[in-house]
Amino acid sequence: MFPDMTIPAPFAAQVAVVTGASSGIGAEIARELSRRGHELVLVARSAEKLRALADELPTTAHVVPADLGARDARAGLLAELESRGLTPQVLVNNAGFSTLGPVHRSDPERELALVELDVAAVADLCSRSPARRRTARPRRSCSPTRAASPRS
Numbered sequence: 076m077f078p079d080m081t082i083p084a085p086f087a088a089q090v091a092v093v094t095g096a097s098s099g100i101g102a103e104i105a106r107e108l109s110r111r112g113h114e115l116v117l118v119a120r121s122a123e124k125l126r127a128l129a130d131e132l133p134t135t136a137h138v139v140p141a142d143l144g145a146r147d148a149r150a151g152l153l154a155e156l157e158s159r160g161l162t163p164q165v166l167v168n169n170a171g172f173s174t175l176g177p178v179h180r181s182d183p184e185r186e187l188a189l190v191e192l193d194v195a196a197v198a199d200l201c202s203r204s205p206a207r208r209r210t211a212r213p214r215r216s217c218s219p220t221r222a223a224s225p226r227s
């Protein structure tokens with residue numbers, strides 16, 4: 076019914092960016108994509124953890140540390156990919172965190188940081204994606220990308 080919105084099947088040798096790849100679900104997604112043959116770009120703040128993961132993966136994995144809660148760092152990430160000649164076909168927007176507890180005890184700065192990472196960064200990375208910019212007819216690439224993330 077919505078053919079453009081189906082999640083594309085993974086293809087070996089395509090570049091996949093996994094944000095939040097330094098631990099948990101993101102690291103497992105990276106392992107699975109690598110097992111399927113994808114070249115990877117691993118993104119998170121913890122460079123050492125990303126390097127350790129890259130060393131264990133069977134395909135090439137580029138380590139690009141970045142704080143995705145910062146707008147200039149997100150722009151820098153995309154510039155870095157371009158400078159390395161990488162055009163990702165898959166973007167897994169996994170980086171994020173959540174807060175718990177009563178609203179009246181919440182930290183406003185922390186809540187805003189959550190929105191910046193869990194919401195703004197997702198829209199930002201999707202809309203700036205090099206693959207999207209190269210597509211003549213805009214595909215709904217963001218929806219399936221989000222659908223592939225653990226938060227969808």
Ligand SMILES: NC(=O)c1ccc[n+]([C@@H]2O[C@H](COP(=O)([O-])OP(=O)(O)OC[C@H]3O[C@@H](n4cnc5c(N)ncnc54)[C@H](OP(=O)(O)O)[C@@H]3O)[C@@H](O)[C@H]2O)c1
Pocket residue numbers: 094095096097098099100101118119120121122141142143144145169170171172173192225226
């Ligand atoms: N586990 C669950 O039950 C569950 C439930 C609902 C939703 N989720 C969501 O699913 C995603 C993965 O969950 P998880 O359990 O695997 O969490 P996790 O182990 O805490 O991993 C979060 C990942 O996001 C990265 N990250 C956090 N802040 C970042 C920032 N500012 N810039 C770049 N990377 C950042 C972390 O790396 P660094 O610290 O190295 O930057 C880490 O790699 C998260 O978005 C989470 O909110 C999880």
